[in-house]
Amino acid sequence: MRWSNLFIPTLRDAPADAEAASHALLVKGGFIRQLHAGHYSMLPLGWKVHQKVAAIVREEMNAIGGQEFLLPTMHPAGVWKQSGRWDTMGEIMFRLTDRRENDLALGITHEEIFATVATELSSYKELPQIWYQIQTKFRDEARPKSGLLRVREFHMKDSYSFDLDWDGLDEQFEAHRVAYERIFERLGLPAFAVEASSGAMGGNTSTEFMVPCPAGEDDVIRCPNCDYAANIEKATSQLDPVEDNMPPPEPERFPTPGIRTIAALEKAGAPADRQIKTMVMVADDEVVLALVRGDHQLNTQKFIDATSTIVLRPATAEETQANLGALPGSLGAVGVSDLRIIADEALRGRTHMTTGANDDDWHYRGVDIERDIAVTEWADLREVSAGEPCVKCGTALEMIRCVEAGHIFKLGTMYAEKFGVTVSDAEGKQRPVVMGSYGIGIGRNMATIAETYHDEHGLKWPVSVAPYEAVVTILKLDEPTTAAAEELYRGLQARGVDVLLDDRDARAGVKFADAELIGIPYRLTVGPRSLADGEVELTVRANGDGKRIAVDVAVDTVADAVTAER
RNA sequence: CGGGAUGUGGCGCAGUUUGGCUAGCGCACCUGCUUUGGGAGCAGGGGGUCGGGAGUUCAAAUCUCCCCAUCCCGACCA
Numbered sequence: 001m002r003w004s005n006l007f008i009p010t011l012r013d014a015p016a017d018a019e020a021a022s023h024a025l026l027v028k029g030g031f032i033r034q035l036h037a038g039h040y041s042m043l044p045l046g047w048k049v050h051q052k053v054a055a056i057v058r059e060e061m062n063a064i065g066g067q068e069f070l071l072p073t074m075h076p077a078g079v080w081k082q083s084g085r086w087d088t089m090g091e092i093m094f095r096l097t098d099r100r101e102n103d104l105a106l107g108i109t110h111e112e113i114f115a116t117v118a119t120e121l122s123s124y125k126e127l128p129q130i131w132y133q134i135q136t137k138f139r140d141e142a143r144p145k146s147g148l149l150r151v152r153e154f155h156m157k158d159s160y161s162f163d164l165d166w167d168g169l170d171e172q173f174e175a176h177r178v179a180y181e182r183i184f185e186r187l188g189l190p191a192f193a194v195e196a197s198s199g200a201m202g203g204n205t206s207t208e209f210m211v212p213c214p215a216g217e218d219d220v221i222r223c224p225n226c227d228y229a230a231n232i233e234k235a236t237s238q239l240d241p242v243e244d245n246m247p248p249p250e251p252e253r254f255p256t257p258g259i260r261t262i263a264a265l266e267k268a269g270a271p272a273d274r275q276i277k278t279m280v281m282v283a284d285d286e287v288v289l290a291l292v293r294g295d296h297q298l299n300t301q302k303f304i305d306a307t308s309t310i311v312l313r314p315a316t317a318e319e320t321q322a323n324l325g326a327l328p329g330s331l332g333a334v335g336v337s338d339l340r341i342i343a344d345e346a347l348r349g350r351t352h353m354t355t356g357a358n359d360d361d362w363h364y365r366g367v368d369i370e371r372d373i374a375v376t377e378w379a380d381l382r383e384v385s386a387g388e389p390c391v392k393c394g395t396a397l398e399m400i401r402c403v404e405a406g407h408i409f410k411l412g413t414m415y416a417e418k419f420g421v422t423v424s425d426a427e428g429k430q431r432p433v434v435m436g437s438y439g440i441g442i443g444r445n446m447a448t449i450a451e452t453y454h455d456e457h458g459l460k461w462p463v464s465v466a467p468y469e470a471v472v473t474i475l476k477l478d479e480p481t482t483a484a485a486e487e488l489y490r491g492l493q494a495r496g497v498d499v500l501l502d503d504r505d506a507r508a509g510v511k512f513a514d515a516e517l518i519g520i521p522y523r524l525t526v527g528p529r530s531l532a533d534g535e536v537e538l539t540v541r542a543n544g545d546g547k548r549i550a551v552d553v554a555v556d557t558v559a560d561a562v563t564a565e566r
Numbered sequence: 567c568g569g570g571a572u573g574u575g576g577c578g579c580a581g582u583u584u585g586g587c588u589a590g591c592g593c594a595c596c597u598g599c600u601u602u603g604g605g606a607g608c609a610g611g612g613g614g615u616c617g618g619g620a621g622u623u624c625a626a627a628u629c630u631c632c633c634c635a636u637c638c639c640g641a642c643c644a
Contacts, residue, residue, distance in 0.1 A: 012593050012605075013578040017637040028577090037636065092643065109644075142567080142642045150643090199644050206644080217643090300642090313641090407644055439644070475603055509604035527603055537603090 001468075003502040008045055010514050020215040022450035023147025025459050029518045031467075038144025038152030045518060046446075048467040050155070053187060053449075054134050054442050056464060057157045060183045064175045066130040066159055071113045073136050077103035079112040083418045088310050094138045106138035111411070111437055114160045115419040121433065124164045124425045128172055132159030134442065146215050148447035149403065155443060161436040164425060169410055169434045173205075176408050176438045180209055183440065184405065187449055188462035191405050194220050195230035197301050198409055209406035213451045216403035221384050225395035233301035236380055237388035237397055239346055242273050247351040248366035251334055256363045260329030262294045270294075270354035270365065276347060276373075278331040278356060280315035280323065283307050287315060287323050289333050291343040291375070292382050294354075298344075299383035306342060306379035324358045332356035333373045334364050341374060344381040403448045408438040453542075459519030460541050463565035468500040470558050471520040473511050475527030477503070484551065485526040488536070491555035497562050516541065521565070522558050 009030040018024035026032045031046030042050055058068065080086035080093075086105070094106040107113070114131055121129065134157045144151050161172035177193065184191035189211050196208040208231055210220050221235035222228070230236070259265050266272050275294025280287060281303065288307065292298050304312050317327060323339065324331055332355035333341050347353075351368040369375065386399040416422065416432035425431050446465070453460040463469055470492055474485040485501065492499040500520065502511050508527075515523050525537040536554050539546040549557055 009576080009594095011577050015637095016578070017572080019638070034636090090643095139643080143638095143640095145638085196644085208644085311642095404644080409644080437644095507602060507604080507606065509606085511605090512603085513605050525603080529603065 001500055003471075003500055004504050006044065006500075008514070008518065009043070010517055018147060020146035020149060020447075020451070021454055022149065022215065022447040025450055025454055025517070026147055026447065029459060031518075032148065038141060038150070040148060040151060040443075045467045049446050049461065049465050050442055052465040052467075053446050054155065054157070056186045057183055057440055057442065058134065060179045060186075061130070061132050061157065061159060063182075064130060064179045065128075066132045069114075069117075069131055069133045070135055071107075071110055071117075071133055073107050073138065075105050075107055075113060077105060079116060080105055083112050083115075083415060085112070090311060092139050092141070094140050108137055108139045109437070109439070110135075110158055111160065111415050111435070112419070115415040115421055115435070118160075118162055118416075118421045118433065119419060121162060121421065121423050124423050124431075127162055127164050127423065127433065128168055129162040130159055130172060130175075131162075132157060132438075146447075148443045149215060149451075150217065151443065154441055157440045157442065159438045161438075162421070162433045163435075164423065164431065164433065166412075166434055169412075169436050172436050173408060173410055176436070177207065180406050180408065180438075180440070184209060184211075186464050187445060188464065189405060189445065189448060189452060192222075192229060194222070195234045196407065197231060197233040197305050199301070199305075205410040207408050208404050209408075210400075210402035211405045211448050211452065212400050213403045213448060214401055215451055216401050218402050218404050220400045220402045221386075221397050222400055223390040223393060223395050224398055226390060226393040228390050228392045228397075232383060232399070233299060233305075235384040235397075236391050237384045238391055238394060239388070242350070244274075244349075244351040244353075247368055251364040251367045251372050253357055253362055253364055255361060256330070257361045259361070259363070265294075265354065265363065270363075274353055276332065276350075276353050276355035276367065276369065278333055280320045280328075280331065282313050282315050282319065283309040284311055286340065287319060288340045288342060289336065290381060291333060291341065291347060291369075291373070293344065293346050293350075296344065296346060296382040297385075298381055302379070302381050302383075303342065306377065306381065307340075326356065326358045326360050330356040330358065330360045330362060332358055332364060332367075333375075334358075334367060335372075337374055340376045342377050342379055342381065343369065343373070343375045345378055346382055348378055403444065403451070405445055405448055406438075406440040409436060411435040411437055453519070457513070458517030461519040461521060463521045463562055466498075466521050467518060468520050469498045469562045470522040470524065471500040471502055471515050472524045472526060473502045473508075473515060475508050475511075475525060477505060478528070481526055481528050481531060484531055484536075485524075488524055488526065488551070488554055492559060495555060495559035495563075497559050522561060524554055524558060 011028045014024040014028040018027055032040045034040055077086055093108050096104050137156045138153055141152050163169045191209040191211045193207050194210050196206045198206040219232040221230050221232055262272050272295035277292050277294050279290040281290050290298055290303055347369050353367040354365045355367055357364050387396050390397050413432040413434055415435055421433050422430040450459055472485050472489045489501040521541050523539040534551055535548045536551055538549050
């Protein structure tokens with residue numbers, strides 16, 4: 001393509017409200033424009049990158065036997081009611097009504113729709129199946145942010161596997177894990193797999209693929225020594241045991257005037273690891289107590305997973321007062337019998353603990369949690385901190401901020417049962433199929449690549465996803481220079497290189513700056529000065545290297561480099 | 567949803583405190599001349615419901631009220 005004919009609206013100044021590097025550079029480079037919060041127009045350059053990312057995903061899905069579909073984005077409420085998720089999805093789902101007042105939803109994911117199609121599976125001989133699509137998803141995110149990293153409308157590759165049994169699912173899951181690793185490698189992303197919370201998807205196992213990035217929104221706990229890695233919503237660690245000596249026969253009430261915090265109580269003689277922190281939560285309109293050790297933090301996702309909660313919020317001061325008779329600072333679970341009490345595993349077996357007495361300015365000490373508190377359920381609720389010992393090898397864990405680039409789930413038979421997706425097995429018995437689902441956001445991966453590959457001059461796309469693989473820059477629009485550049489351009493096209501010819505009537509500095517901003521991996525600069533020596537200049541965007549090469553080897557040099565890096 | 571900030575040509579901004587000239591500057595755009603290997607110079611030119619509505623006033627980008635939008639932090643979130 002000739003640059004003079006293209007719409008590549010580069011800007012001298014990035015919009016002031018773009019903070020993430022990918023956001024600023026994608027706008028500045030003329031790849032995207034915002035329509036409104038969380039909705040972006042893909043301009044020609046952006047769409048080319050998007051399509052190249054999608055093509056890599058498609059190739060790898062096809063390689064593991066995936067079959068491409070395209071399902072509707074707008075769904076009748078009925079299918080969502082059938083799975084039960086019409087009620088459990090909450091505000092994340094855009095809902096609307098048609099002229100006949102039928103309830104409709106915009107798809108946030110497609111388990112329900114693929115399950116509906118899958119009812120036509122009838123025999124185990126048809127299994128396994130891997131079905132996928134690359135299609136628009138809508139999610140009414142509370143806070144879209146950082147350009148393409150978190151939006152409300154985006155393209156996702158979502159795939160679904162159907163197997164006769166769990167062993168089959170394990171194979172599909174593994175096939176996807178390997179496919180995803182290949183995808184991220186081809187995208188140039190240093191992604192790694194971590195244990196994850198399955199959240200609203202259901203199922204019992206899920207793995208996220210994380211890319212370290214300060215603009216990300218997830219914290220990952222990773223062991224620098226062994227292979228342990230988990231989202232902080234799932235991560236655990238070893239804890240040093242705390243010795244509880246001299247358990248007293250019963251809790252002792254003592255006055256703590258003005259003491260409202262763990263730290264203040266510590267000064268009054270109760271070490272934080274000998275305190276029980278009591279938090280009052282409202283889980284789907286039910287008041288529930290969450291107990292963690294004084295020096296630990298509650299991870300709300302762990303609490304949600306442990307209690308199968310849909311909507312969780314802290315109780316208001318009024319609700320707390322009404323249920324426990326005291327305000328935060330003096331709360332405890334001793335003697336509470338009418339509320340669910342979820343306690344963190346780190347508290348199991350502890351005695352000689354201090355906790356609030358549900359009477360402002362009073363606490364109990366000498367509490368034996370199993371004797372004195374009616375714990376309903378024990379669960380892993382506490383949030384791991386960096387530096388704690390790895391559960392597998394004891395090495396100090398590190399915490400890394402990441403972007404979630406992909407997420408794969410073992411779903412089981414829940415959707416098959418809700419939708420009646422059954423097949424006959426070899427004995428002629430009807431069995432529900434075992435499903436998995438697997439997602440990669442295309443635009444988010446594009447933005448994550450931009451986050452990973454850029455410098456002060458602009459983007460530095462890997463060849464695999466670059467909007468153009470090479471650019472031939474004409475420095476002087478006279479006949480001999482133009483003719484030489486055109487010949488290189490045609491030569492590269494003949495070698496199958498996705499090449500751009502910068503034939504604009506602009507100064508050299510403008511052309512160089514634009515080529516660097518939009519991140520073309522290879523630039524051939526054709527000017528009368530070097531041409532007089534029978535040479536052109538080859539500049540590599542990735543490392544800034546520039547060198548002169550003979551005109552007659554230029555096409556092969558660039559084409560070979562591009563081909564090697566695809 | 568809570569907190570903070572911002573809305574003035576395509577982009578970046580000034581002007582608002584203290585109401586008052588035809589709403590200004592840089593970039594970008596158009597024309598001409600010169601220039602031409604790292605975002606050119608000179609001259610001329612086009613483009614703006616000052617986020618929207620209502621109000622106060624002789625007079626509103628500027629003051630008042632209401633609303634909307636966007637960004638950041640948090641909550642939340644596959």
